[in-house]
Amino acid sequence: MKMASKLNATADALYQSVKNLPIVSPHGHCDPSWFAENKPFENPASLLVTPDHYVFRMLYSQGIGLEELGIGEPGAEADPRDVFRIFVAHWHLFLGTPTRIWMEYVLYETLQITAKLTTQNADAIYDQISDRLEQDAYLPRALFDSFNIETLATTDSALDDLSYHSAIKSSGWTGQVIPTFRPDGVLDPLDHNFLQNLVELASLTGLNLDTYADYLTAIRARRAYFIEMGATATDHAIDIIHTEWLNEPDQIYQRIKQGLETETDARSFYGHMLIEMAQMSVEDGLTMQIHGGSKRNTNRQLLLEFGRDMGADIPISTNWVSGLDALLNRVGNIPSLTIILFTLDETTYARELAPMAGHWPCLRIGPPWWFHDSAKGIARYFDQVVETAGYFNLAGFNDDTRAFLSIPARHDLWRRGVALHLAEQMNQGTFGGTQAEDLAQLLSTGLARQAYGIGI
């Protein structure tokens, strides 16, 4: 992105001042095996198209079958070169989307492709990328280093043995890849594998889970193990935000263990467990992340044929105020606790999240998330949160991606957005250049380090 115009000159100067800062990536979905094994990425399609739901959902929305894109079981036979060709033939669909901006960055900056992405060039570019992937400089660890990543957090099931993280640690490579404790599967009785997950939890911890107290002990054990392995945060997803404190959790726990709970029981229990997680965070210092308001897998045919995460997760209206009431009134006044909130319902930025984060000591507002991690999404975020929450109640940036190559692109887009926002503030006279420069640094790296307790 070139920045013209007068205002943009200020923005560009601010951008230049943070462009080369290290990348702090405290939340995302990279696969730790990449860095443990350090094997070459397979091919351009499986690197850039197949795993990226931003990419294939858009293609699907215009009538292209997921099986043609090599997705899931039905796509097992697809030729990666054909997949890449289809992607290139529909490159125009991405005009105006962040996917296109990220992808251009990946192709032209990271992969050093020189030809333009056109149908004519599709095969040649496919070959160029394939070549790159075989070079040492494009192995996962080399890319990690050249991306100047200070810390990369993965997201890992509470039942994960973190063997890849162990392997990384013992490998001698110095890249900071840390796990994040994601316990939904052992906290939410609506998870289809919940009971099986408890069995696994028991086996992993060597504890029996007969009582609710045993169950808490097992979870504490897992948290301790994650902390030992470098984790600084937990991560929780919930569609309809709900927390409540149960005085007799063991009763529901027993019903759940026998498969006798109602849906209301299940929601109550998960709502209660979020509060338990916050209380454990007070004890063990893990930053708590709550991602709310995504209705998952709304396309049942795709779920059946292709599985989860097929681009049919759709945001819904969210109520943070009543949803977090029970949690906040139990632990919200404890300043040592940090809870980061992520919303897909932008109406809650100014109405709920900024006023809440501007009051409760424990709360921080996560960056614009998912569909809103985009140039205009970033602008709306700053527009709507800063005046009420200030900058210091924000959690900086996360890339939240499983598309490893797009990490520098995403942080770059954020830093440009930060620079543009701050330049506009200067232009309006809200503050001066020194303050803008300090804030640019903080928003690029400092706030993320603080919110997640990493690198400090």
Add this chain to the structure above:
Amino acid sequence: MKMASKLNATADALYQSVKNLPIVSPHGHCDPSWFAENKPFENPASLLVTPDHYVFRMLYSQGIGLEELGIGEPGAEADPRDVFRIFVAHWHLFLGTPTRIWMEYVLYETLQITAKLTTQNADAIYDQISDRLEQDAYLPRALFDSFNIETLATTDSALDDLSYHSAIKSSGWTGQVIPTFRPDGVLDPLDHNFLQNLVELASLTGLNLDTYADYLTAIRARRAYFIEMGATATDHAIDIIHTEWLNEPDQIYQRIKQGLETETDARSFYGHMLIEMAQMSVEDGLTMQIHGGSKRNTNRQLLLEFGRDMGADIPISTNWVSGLDALLNRVGNIPSLTIILFTLDETTYARELAPMAGHWPCLRIGPPWWFHDSAKGIARYFDQVVETAGYFNLAGFNDDTRAFLSIPARHDLWRRGVALHLAEQMNQGTFGGTQAEDLAQLLSTGLARQAYGIGI
């Protein structure tokens, strides 16, 4: 609107490139009798004030009685010249509204009025307009031609015999005026005339409607007739979006026919019929339009005294995700189906509509509708939908108007909004000039043609 400043120079160039494209008007409420009969419009008040709820609602909001404006029964005696005088005397009320921008275009561009609209000039301008209306160049067909309208779709009850459309077809005049199938009256049991409408449906089709299957057959017959007469789309309005699939629709159908249904039955039935309509669209290719979230006739005194559509339709909060769940999970994966969604709840642009249209093959997002068909409404629309849905999941522009003279003004405002948006994208480096020019064309005409299957 003059466009100054540097950024606006780019916008202006883009605007110039689409300014004179033909008008594609695939959704609106013009009266086909105008083009069938081609009689002069009656007078300035009945042309510009009385039929335009944007105009009279604003006057009413400032204490002017609808009867003074010649509206409805109570206004039958009002002198059109007085009505026009009142309008002119309150011209300042429209400052900052699109109504004022459209009206200025109509007066100064279309009607070639040279004096400014002031209380002093009211009578002279009234006379000037009256003069114009008697000239051949201002007859409906001549205006249609000089407006450069490629296709104009009207909106017609499923029970309409389309005699005016027939008359237009057989007249030898080549203007493309096509009907749109609007079946609410025979689908929604909450419509006050529902049972009477069924009687009429039976008589029109020569079918008895004893069973639900008969009823579907009759509706299919009407759809076929509309298609024969040129229709390419259906149109559906619903206040609270709701769809559900009934396994035994005949049972509710029978209750409804006997007037024994509950309100829940009625809502279920209408929700079911929307899915039937989508299924018929899969069969017959009609594009389906769903206009959601307007609470109609909220002012009961006006409804009683003046009837429907008196400016008291107010938008309400809308939930597209759960509302369309049943419909989409039945037909949403069929790429040959096109469903265009219109919202009055802008919070759903980024939260629901863009993510949904960016996934489901059948969905397209309709243009900013009604209160949001305005310069800033257009800007917010692009800001909030493009990054997630891209441009190719949009349905271009509709004017949705019964104010025929305002059609060029409304398309002009849209094209200016498109140009400004694209110029800002270029300025931010999102894409270059060639792409912006292509998109300007698409947004002005191409996407509407595609979404409605007209002129292609």
Add this chain to the structure above:
Amino acid sequence: MKMASKLNATADALYQSVKNLPIVSPHGHCDPSWFAENKPFENPASLLVTPDHYVFRMLYSQGIGLEELGIGEPGAEADPRDVFRIFVAHWHLFLGTPTRIWMEYVLYETLQITAKLTTQNADAIYDQISDRLEQDAYLPRALFDSFNIETLATTDSALDDLSYHSAIKSSGWTGQVIPTFRPDGVLDPLDHNFLQNLVELASLTGLNLDTYADYLTAIRARRAYFIEMGATATDHAIDIIHTEWLNEPDQIYQRIKQGLETETDARSFYGHMLIEMAQMSVEDGLTMQIHGGSKRNTNRQLLLEFGRDMGADIPISTNWVSGLDALLNRVGNIPSLTIILFTLDETTYARELAPMAGHWPCLRIGPPWWFHDSAKGIARYFDQVVETAGYFNLAGFNDDTRAFLSIPARHDLWRRGVALHLAEQMNQGTFGGTQAEDLAQLLSTGLARQAYGIGI
């Protein structure tokens, strides 16, 4: 705030044209005793920090205890100088917030402080302010005069004897300080002191309140007294907007008097009383203000330890359409009635409030309120209300503050926001300079005078 750039030159000219207009402050929370007694303000902390929930909530959100800030009982012992030091040490937290902009105006413009607010300067600035406060020019009345306040409305319980207002009137000082009738405490049975308030109401009016009719008579008496003392408006707060008309209000009234009402009864009764208030406004001409959608005191620990208004009031989603349905369908078509609506849910600007105010003769939209009284909040407000409601359905500006010194700063920020908005309209060609100048005046003072019936 300095205004650079080309667009801003127009904005600056418009700003200069209204910068020195008198201040019309028709809604706020200043203490009338200040002007009755005209005593010096006590110290910098109790003037600028302790009473300003915008200030202390932000400090609290970053872990500073309210007791350290001299708030409430627990803060009784805090040294004001220490409080001020803490505030200064955390001055960076306010970057990007209107609080910082207002405070800079107060310090540098109003209090004529020359040093910058830094930790090093904290004590010196504390002393400088203390000096100022002892000077005659900084006594409440002198500030009122130098602020060029035309009218200042306070907000007063229906049970207030308005003795300070009497004292002001009889003092010979010509400053216009008028009361506003705030009857929540005697209308809302959910108010914890409701029954006690009725006892007081009976004693104040010398009426018994045995029947609902007696109760109305007593309220009418209080309204009449407020009007006699200069009031032109009432003010009503309600969390979830609800109105309904009860045919037998006496029945619920009797239950309430005996403490036998349910929560539903209580909500019904308050909803009914809002309609009674509107009907009394039709009779006596008081403008009615409805502030909706703030969930009060969401932090129960702070409520217990420090009392109400501790910065934990959080906005919630609001539904004006159904909430006001009963009220509007009873009195909404009466043009002599004025009802001003204030929202904290910005999604209702374009979806509900602008369409409603653009239809119902009685409705006006209040200015951006509370968290939204900020540069970007003002921009969003104009962006979202004007195109549908026009300018003449707006109620101008209120500062709504208890921070007396910030009044000029707040009006100044509004006027800059108005100027910037109008300059952008001119730049887009929406209207010309003459109209922008007229609108700048109206938005700065005229619309507020009209909506509240003051100074006209």
